[in-house]
Amino acid sequence: xSLLIFFLxxxxxxxxxxxxxxxxxxxxxxxxxxxxxxxxxxxxxTRVGPFGLWQPMADGLKLFLKxxxxxxxxxxxxxxLAPMIALGCALISIAVIPFGARIxxxxxxxxxxxxxxxxxxxxxxxxxxxxYGIALxxxxxxxxxxxxGALRASAQVISYELALGLSLVGVVLRAGSLNLRTIVxxxxxxxxxxxxxxxxxxxxxxxIYLMAAYAETNRAPFDLPEAETELTAGYHTxxxxxxxxxxxxxxxxxxxxxxxxxxxxxxxxxxxxFGSLLPAFGGxxxxxxxxxxxxxxxxFCFLFLYIWVRGTLPRLRYDQLMGxxxxxxxxxxxxxxxxxxxxxxxxxx
Amino acid sequence: xxxxxxxxxxxxxxxxSIGVGAxxxxxxxxxxxxxxxxxxxxxxxxxxxxxxxxxxVQGQIFVFFVMVVAAAEAVVxxxxxxxxxxxxxxxxxxxxxxxxx
Amino acid sequence: xxxxxFIFFGGLCVAGALNLLLQRHPINSALSLIVVMSSLxxxxxxxxxxxxxxxxxxxxxxxxxxxxxxVIMLLNAGKEERTHxxxxxxxxxxxxxxxxxxxxxxxxxxxxxxxxxxRLGEYVVSTSDLSKVLFRDLLLPFEVTSLLILIAILGAVxxxxxxx
Numbered sequence: 001x002s003l004l005i006f007f008l009x010x011x012x013x014x015x016x017x018x019x020x021x022x023x024x025x026x027x028x029x030x031x032x033x034x035x036x037x038x039x040x041x042x043x044x045x046t047r048v049g050p051f052g053l054w055q056p057m058a059d060g061l062k063l064f065l066k067x068x069x070x071x072x073x074x075x076x077x078x079x080x081l082a083p084m085i086a087l088g089c090a091l092i093s094i095a096v097i098p099f100g101a102r103i104x105x106x107x108x109x110x111x112x113x114x115x116x117x118x119x120x121x122x123x124x125x126x127x128x129x130x131x132y133g134i135a136l137x138x139x140x141x142x143x144x145x146x147x148x149g150a151l152r153a154s155a156q157v158i159s160y161e162l163a164l165g166l167s168l169v170g171v172v173l174r175a176g177s178l179n180l181r182t183i184v185x186x187x188x189x190x191x192x193x194x195x196x197x198x199x200x201x202x203x204x205x206x207x208i209y210l211m212a213a214y215a216e217t218n219r220a221p222f223d224l225p226e227a228e229t230e231l232t233a234g235y236h237t238x239x240x241x242x243x244x245x246x247x248x249x250x251x252x253x254x255x256x257x258x259x260x261x262x263x264x265x266x267x268x269x270x271x272x273x274f275g276s277l278l279p280a281f282g283g284x285x286x287x288x289x290x291x292x293x294x295x296x297x298x299x300f301c302f303l304f305l306y307i308w309v310r311g312t313l314p315r316l317r318y319d320q321l322m323g324x325x326x327x328x329x330x331x332x333x334x335x336x337x338x339x340x341x342x343x344x345x346x347x348x349x
Numbered sequence: 350x351x352x353x354x355x356x357x358x359x360x361x362x363x364x365x366s367i368g369v370g371a372x373x374x375x376x377x378x379x380x381x382x383x384x385x386x387x388x389x390x391x392x393x394x395x396x397x398x399x400x401x402x403x404x405x406v407q408g409q410i411f412v413f414f415v416m417v418v419a420a421a422e423a424v425v426x427x428x429x430x431x432x433x434x435x436x437x438x439x440x441x442x443x444x445x446x447x448x449x450x
Numbered sequence: 451x452x453x454x455x456f457i458f459f460g461g462l463c464v465a466g467a468l469n470l471l472l473q474r475h476p477i478n479s480a481l482s483l484i485v486v487m488s489s490l491x492x493x494x495x496x497x498x499x500x501x502x503x504x505x506x507x508x509x510x511x512x513x514x515x516x517x518x519x520x521v522i523m524l525l526n527a528g529k530e531e532r533t534h535x536x537x538x539x540x541x542x543x544x545x546x547x548x549x550x551x552x553x554x555x556x557x558x559x560x561x562x563x564x565x566x567x568x569r570l571g572e573y574v575v576s577t578s579d580l581s582k583v584l585f586r587d588l589l590l591p592f593e594v595t596s597l598l599i600l601i602a603i604l605g606a607v608x609x610x611x612x613x614x
Contacts, residue, residue: 078481115501117576117577118503118504121504121505122504124504124508125504125508125511128507128508128511128513131509131516135516135519135520135523138525139477140506149522151524154516154520177577177578178577350451350452350454351568352567353566353568354565354568355559355561355562356456356460356555357568358565359555359558360460360464362550362558363467363551363555364467364486365462366550367467367471367547367552368467369543369546369550370543373473373539373542374536374540374544377479377480378477379521380508382518383479383483385519386611387470387483390487391512393506394494397497397499398497400497400499400575401497401499401566401573402521406574406575406580407583409499409575410530410580410588412499412502413502414591414595416506416510417509417595417599420509421598421599421602423601424603424605424606425602425606425609427518427606428452428522428606428607428610430521430536432609435486440525445534449611
């Protein structure tokens with residue numbers, strides 16, 4: 001009986017989280033267009049709805065109703081499978097991300113879909129499998145530009161996966177666990193000061209993580225494989241309508257996941273920066289909801305940073321990009337692991 | 350509902366045998382290489398099953414080492430395949446039968 | 451529950467392995483092998499090896515098979531041709547494999563009463579348990595393995611580079 005309740009509540013949680021996540025993806029597109037517009041001294045979309053707020057609906061409708069072209073020479077099974085892999089992997093990682101304190105109802109955790117002991121490795125694993133979406137899309141498109149763009153993008157992603165994984169080891173060393181709730185719990189002692197980026201001295205790791213994540217999601221200064229002026233459109237040249245929309249949504253979903261992981265690991269997740277200085281006010285309901293607002297606010301700050309960097313910095317050339325990942329970020333991440341383990345060993349000695 | 354460890358071992362045996370069959374039957378050198386990876390994975394499964402059986406962690410650590418060795422072997426083997434392809438322009442094992450380049 | 455999951459993912463493993471055998475184009479074989487590896491990761495989870503399941507997905511499905519896929523894409527490997535060698539392989543291979551699998555299955559199933567029963571959640575190895583043994587008792591093999599990886603990287607770069 002309890003298994004049935006668990007199953008039904010989990011399905012409900014998944015449906016709600018997915019709906020909110022997909023809405024967030026749609027509105028991140030709008031946020032990007034407006035912010036990049038303001039950086040370039042123009043308004044973003046303002047016509048559709050007040051302040052352009054219905055623009056994502058219009059975009060979604062347009063992409064849905066466009067003609068779905070499948071060129072003749074493509075390798076059909078992979079051509080259709082690749083965007084599904086990309087979007088699927090982008091949406092799976094939200095399952096292990098906790099966005100509020102542990103509050104249970106009928107024995108089921110309310111603010112996390114699945115509390116896995118190896119939560120951080122699940123996110124890394126799903127990112128690794130997401131490479132297939134790009135590689136298979138480029139190869140199956142039967143197009144030289146797509147293949148080149150796909151090869152470059154996949155090589156970039158697998159190179160920066162290393163720096164990404166290594167930069168997270170410092171955080172794991174400090175928390176002593178791969179469970180995301182435990183990692184946030186190790187940062188909740190004194191508010192702002194005990195966050196990993198400040199009190200845990202992981203600012204170098206945060207810096208590495210941010211840059212590796214920008215390269216992983218093929219965005220900001222590392223977006224050569226899909227830049228419109230470079231390789232027509234890289235690996236999604238031959239895609240139209242819903243399949244293109246899937247790649248598009250996968251990219252923004254990955255951005256949001258990166259923001260969530262950065263807040264959980266480096267910025268204390270849902271804990272407030274004031275820690276226990278402010279007295280606890282309001283009832284139980286407010287106590288449960290306020291951490292979620294802190295989490296969403298921090299993720300929003302990360303999205304803002306993402307879009308700000310995109311609008312400001314010029315693109316890196318491909319060899320500069322690869323050299324940066326292998327020759328600078330990876331040794332720096334290893335040095336960070338060494339320094340963190342030395343600090344922890346000396347502290348406990 | 351419990352699953353006997355013997356069933357996991359039988360599954361491992363089936364996967365290993367299919368790997369051996371693919372190794373003997375396939376003519377494309379990359380597919381032959383993939384069948385070796387399949388055999389290694391089958392052995393990994395039996396290691397994990399026995400780690401459960403005896404409640405020892407060493408079985409799982411051996412799997413870890415097998416994974417690392419398989420990765421190293423895949424890297425070097427694929428580099429060799431690329432070098433062979435460059436000199437003979439074929440990926441068929443039956444046509445790589447002369448020592449002369 | 452455990453039995454249902456085992457049969458489903460075990461069946462998926464065997465189906466993927468058979469697909470690897472039967473497909474003519476290597477990219478299809480590569481994709482079936484990815485399915486096999488992911489199903490094996492779930493089977494490791496059923497046996498309580500959570501870190502190994504994650505490592506299987508990250509290392510095997512996410513890195514080694516990506517390498518295979520790249521090589522297949524770059525070398526533009528087409529459909530396999532049937533050459534004269536394959537007839538003999540069929541005649542020896544298929545009966546040989548059948549004998550091998552029946553012998554092994556007979557041995558394992560007759561020892562069924564001597565082996566334990568696996569139950570979900572009974573023996574879950576946490577990452578800290580694994581790392582305690584790996585970095586204390588088995589530190590030397592660990593260091594030797596890292597040396598092995600270094601040698602493999604050097605060998606691969608030397609083999610795959612163009613001669614000037």
